[in-house]
Amino acid sequence: MSRLLSRVIIRPESRRCLATLTSFEKKPEEKTRELIDRIIRVDQAGELAADRIYAGQMAVLGRTDVGPTIQHMWDEEKAHLAKFNELIPKYRARPSALLPVWNIAGFALGAGTALLGKEAAMACTVAVESVIGEHYNNQLRDLMEHADQTKDKDLIETIKKFRDDENEHHDTGLANNAEQAPFYRNLTGVIKFGCRLGIYLAERI
Amino acid sequence: MEAIRAGMQACNQPASTESLFYNGYDLVEYFMRDANAKMVAYMNELATKENLQGTALLLDGLKYRLKLVIPYASTWEQALAQKGLPPNAKRAWRSLLDLASDAWFSIGDTSTDIKWYTKRLSIATIYRSAEIYMLQDKSPDKINTMHFLERHLGDYEATGVVRPSMSQSLSDTAQVASGLLTVVRTMTTRR
Numbered sequence: 334m335s336r337l338l339s340r341v342i343i344r345p346e347s348r349r350c351l352a353t354l355t356s357f358e359k360k361p362e363e364k365t366r367e368l369i370d371r372i373i374r375v376d377q378a379g380e381l382a383a384d385r386i387y388a389g390q391m392a393v394l395g396r397t398d399v400g401p402t403i404q405h406m407w408d409e410e411k412a413h414l415a416k417f418n419e420l421i422p423k424y425r426a427r428p429s430a431l432l433p434v435w436n437i438a439g440f441a442l443g444a445g446t447a448l449l450g451k452e453a454a455m456a457c458t459v460a461v462e463s464v465i466g467e468h469y470n471n472q473l474r475d476l477m478e479h480a481d482q483t484k485d486k487d488l489i490e491t492i493k494k495f496r497d498d499e500n501e502h503h504d505t506g507l508a509n510n511a512e513q514a515p516f517y518r519n520l521t522g523v524i525k526f527g528c529r530l531g532i533y534l535a536e537r538i
Numbered sequence: 539m540e541a542i543r544a545g546m547q548a549c550n551q552p553a554s555t556e557s558l559f560y561n562g563y564d565l566v567e568y569f570m571r572d573a574n575a576k577m578v579a580y581m582n583e584l585a586t587k588e589n590l591q592g593t594a595l596l597l598d599g600l601k602y603r604l605k606l607v608i609p610y611a612s613t614w615e616q617a618l619a620q621k622g623l624p625p626n627a628k629r630a631w632r633s634l635l636d637l638a639s640d641a642w643f644s645i646g647d648t649s650t651d652i653k654w655y656t657k658r659l660s661i662a663t664i665y666r667s668a669e670i671y672m673l674q675d676k677s678p679d680k681i682n683t684m685h686f687l688e689r690h691l692g693d694y695e696a697t698g699v700v701r702p703s704m705s706q707s708l709s710d711t712a713q714v715a716s717g718l719l720t721v722v723r724t725m726t727t728r729r
Contacts, residue, residue: 377650388555417650418648418650421648422643422648422650425639425643427654428650428651428654430652430655432651432652433652511692
């Protein structure tokens, strides 16, 4: 049962995220609309969670020497969140109903890993950013296939830029000795699973 | 369903076109969507021409939407009863939420968190209870229903404002409840 669940959630790169994309009963415009609605919903939830994760990390590690690094990454996440908040009314997307959950969970994750040490906080960053990078790439693939390239160019460019920013955060995390965190592999494994579960839920709810 | 058949006869279509329609609810669904679209057009027009903002625009839009239903008030309780039936409930719910969403969108709402949900749910409940109120309304031109809308939107907007008198809200509740009862009765007696 849990193996089935993890297969659904872990979702190899070849699988698409939206079942209706392959259905032949819906009109293309409807499919695109649903896809964009889902993308904006999950991305806004994700950026809110990332914002809260960094807030949690700053709350614990703000005064140490990695403080400025985390602050810099946090500022970029805040800009990402602002951009998605702008896109929601523009595309009339529905925000995730579980936003309060993402808010609390993000802060708890950030603060929790920061309490385990600087390296653990960096490991958390590495884990989250690697899932996010893969997730944005999936979205870009879907958008390239199903969205209008000229009308939605803004959205595609935005996601590309944010994906590059997140990859940069990932590399920053690695450069700051993330791999020396205690139980690095297990820690990142659990965090990645949690992120994928969050993405799965935010897309739907 | 008889209405759809009568309409098809009026347009001289053969009887087999009846199979295009899933069930009698399709007519109601079309009406809802059409009325929602008209409401959006009306609200956009008001916003540009007369510069109405915020609650006043919302109130006007909802009143307009309600007025679109009033000509059919005598048979509307059947429509509401059909909405309660399980095969139709999902579409009915969807068009009601679309109404709320369209209303907020025409006002230029930009909430991006849990308020998004509370705003839409509140408008949906107010509108639906106004419709049910209207079923029992016997005043000329349904003026009482319009006052009902104003009272409740006013409540929702500024919670610091003087609440309506106790007897007023009691009679409102009673009227909505009796309207609901007629809907339930229609649901259970018709096929």
